[in-house]
Amino acid sequence: MAWITIPGTANAGLEQQxxxxxxxxxxxxxxxxxxxxxxxxxxxxxxxxLRALLDTLPAQVATRLGD
Known part of the structure; x- marks a missing residue:
């Protein structure tokens, strides 16, 4: 699951929901x-x-999955 934070909002983190x-x-x-x-x-x-996102997100997902 990916959580998108909206800057400047109170309780923006998923952990706070x-x-x-x-x-x-x-x-x-x-x-x-x-x-x-x-x-x-x-x-x-x-x-x-999306190209900018694909430059960073796959590595983060792989790290989270332990690959």
Whole structure:
């Protein structure tokens, strides 16, 4: 699971959301918090922004999975 943070919002982190402790992905440590830049690239979804995302995100996912 990837969590997109909206800058300037209160309780923006997934860990701060009600019910987070019972989520299986949280209990198993499978949450990947994106940087503001990655979140913007993912939410915008243009050819250029997705390319920037693909330069960083696969390595983070591989690290999280232990590969």
């Amino acid at each position: 009600p019910g987070y402790p019972v989520l299986r992905v949280g209990q198993e440590g499978r949450v990947l918090n994106l940087t503001e830049e990655q979140g913007a690239a993912l939410s915008f979804g243009s050819v250029l922004s």
